[in-house]
Amino acid sequence: MDAAMPALVGEGLHKGFMPKGAKRSVQAVADVSLRIPAGRLSALVGPDGSGKTTLLRLAAGLMRADSGTLQVLGIDVAADPQAVQDRISYMPQRFGLYEDLSVQENLDLYADLHGVAKDLRQARYARLMEMTDLGRFTARPAGKLSGGMKQKLGLACTLVRSPQLLLLDEPTVGVDPLSRRELWQIVQQLVDDERLSVIVSTAYLDEAERCAQVFVMHEGRLIAEGAPQAIRDNAQGLCHIAKPPPGMAARTLQARLLDAPASIIDAVPQGGDVRFIRRPDADEAALAALFDGMPVETVPARLEDGFMVLLRSKHPQPAMAAPQSSPVAAAPGAPGEVVIEVKDLVRKFGDFTAVASTSFSVRRGEIFGLLGPNGAGKTTTFRMLCGLLPASSGFLQVAGVNLRHARAQARSRVGYVSQKFALYGNLTVAENLEFFGGAYGLRGARLRERMQAVLDQFELQGQEGATSGQLPGGFKQRLAMATGLLHEPEILFLDEPTSGTDPLARREFWRRITALAEAGVTIIITTHFMEEAEYCDRIVIQDAGQLLALGTPQQVRVQAGSAPDMEQAFIGIVTQAREERART
Template structure:
């Protein structure tokens, strides 16, 4: 007989906001089996985190029933919380405490007996690879190491149910791979029951059962294989013509809204989902391209469900059609020149003698594991921190002598939402326009333009902090583009954003690059590197490789390899040679 750790029937959750009562969840049925991994996926605002918090007893349902570990989620909330472990998106590590002190603190909070701690800590530290660093302050750890420590602190006791709310958001592929090895080992060794919310579809595919949630309603429940079969017979791949960037072919396919459900660059091709297989597709006819049928994946089924549920006319931003091959950026003038760049913090070298160029209209990706030096490189390019040595020229300005002039030519979108949450959409735009020194008449004109371009018209009076994640991203982009910068810096802009929103975002980036804007981007979604003209992978402050994804595949003799696998291979081979290791 199946034993359930969670059973929800007709579950409702209502919230009050300025517009009245809003259904965060409506008539949800959800079950999680003991000893299994259950995934909960869906776009921003779907109700995933609300579901997690209800299961944890952190809030009460408005209607329906919810049983957790055989207990009513309201009447038994205190006992439920004593038997589960919950790792939220932002796990509360104490950065001024060491790794060992954090473990001790969480063991104290959970009342773990002293005689069981030594063995438990040893197991967790060995599994996470943190054993050599127990005396290091948590604030000095890389992002991947922080996530591992967060998981270890969550597991200081062996819970009856482990709940993970996007545990790998903002974490590089190497660290994500290591985290999932740990999770699967705990499931295997301790018969651990896991509910995980994730933005990575390949992580959902590792689970035993998958639920798809959208706007508070359940769209699907079944196995990963059953979700994949939603897209059976509709998936194809096509090779772009020579000189056509993957992102332009992908964007052009997305513009064929009647024929195409989804399109994404992948492993040296462009993969797409046809609404009606066999119907002519304008983009394929324009460039005389011949598609090949491919097997469906979980993500394909997920995208079909979202496409069916979404009001795409409200989510798509009208852009110029991509119907011609743009000039190769390598033929354009140099926008950024880096020669022998060095950055030291005391005795620590964060960036070591790096050199490269970026051309006007190029999309250039800075990739690397957490703690590899890419963020430091990125901040030097933006003029946010000075270089210790070397030459750095941005938009024709020397950053040593003309940092202010260079900043006037660049836009910047940070990983974390950095606008003023208590100000309205319009007030944020007015503030940033003033910061850029735009004359009043020009600013009013630009505000009207970006509100229309990013479909923010009608949200002017809404507080920025109240916007859904996708709209916050649009507002960040709108503010960064007010001054029409020559170069746009994007620091992990799609971190934690669902696949549908990521597709729309990259269609906007493709449009900007075709207009001549230079884009510098960091990302932990390795498939997004396929959108870039070139990428650079760093580790331990050193450049490991640079080139287009096709050039890197050719250099590694791995035609058709996906970028996740190539990234892990490049970093691991470098570390094996002793060239870099995240310390």
């Protein structure tokens, strides 16, 4: 390929879809023109439903544009999609590993599918196994790998034929920070050593910061493009850090700022403080009243700050203003009362110990985070707390009920939102609410009352007749939350609820969670977004079934040598524990 030739050139691209039950088509890509350079790492970023995946599928020759022209590696995709597919590799969000096959058998299968010559395979396999650190696991079934290892195997299978262009659709969704770092090291090595052209869509703006070019999409349109610095410049001079007074949680100050759209563009907890973007035209007196004497300092803009300024120019009001009412009644019991108690909790699967002698407690109205690398045991712990999985031994009490003996009774007092959209995609929004309301024992007028309450609270009015499987990602998340809160639970379990969502949707989600905690609802959450640990009152970090850290985010950062943020604290604590295990 000519080094001067762009990896991708699109002119006036349009692609529409007619969702089931809809009266008009939705423009997934609308009049997009872009030029992506070869031999570099480029990122597509934007809110859920902005058209990133559709654009990648058009580039991969899996879809045909309704109008416009698209050239990939100098080839007209519409005229010869097979010629493009022979030269590229595409890793979709749900890459198709064969879980019953071993790591080696998956590699062999993809090599066969791509026609990789037998004499080339061994050298290529050896390099891929070295890059991904999977060489020790070639005989292990893919289904037995952790989430991060599966993603690395998916990337290895994608690269088994040495493509000229690599398309990655959110490759690190659901992957812990350590595995994310390793995946990006692999991709960067390919770009540096082989001048491979890589186009990646991502919900993580710190990942896009690594790229040479960033393309920002919104509602199917390209609204900005350039080097990361060019996107950051949109927020330059507007970014500040505020230090909450003693006794005020960072999330409380964040909520106050988000509820002041005339003065504030964005706000997010950071290292115990709150990072915010003020409006250029904000009234100084109004700003001073918001902070009421708190220390405020100016800081350089990040890519995410510039991204949020661009999105707020399209959505002038915050996605979530202060809730007018809570979607649940005030939780019974005294604030600070212990509602979850865990002592010496153990879960074994045969000879394998997934959770080893874990102990902690959670108080009413607390936001409690379970963190850990993929395969660390946090999901097993989470499922035991929900009553979905029995413990092998130990004491576990939730909402006053001993889960070793009465799991069904406890489940009636908790709500659950799973990592993957677990509602019935072929049912409408209203039908899902009716079904789950009935499962929770709600009937007649009470069911109708609760349905209306959650429809109002989660801004789903007008969507009652929409097929839930066709909803955009942000609306699916709202519907999942609405069903989990229909029966007004005391405790809400959230399993990676923001996985794959953009920063705008995450702000909306956490504004709602803050309101729930203020109403006395206890929140237990797992997440791979380390910035979200800053919303928690306390967190646990687990790895290899062992509890490595327990405390407030500040205490955990101190344990990690006063790390500046939770991501570095997490990586430091887990890495140190693994090094100590390796020495024993």
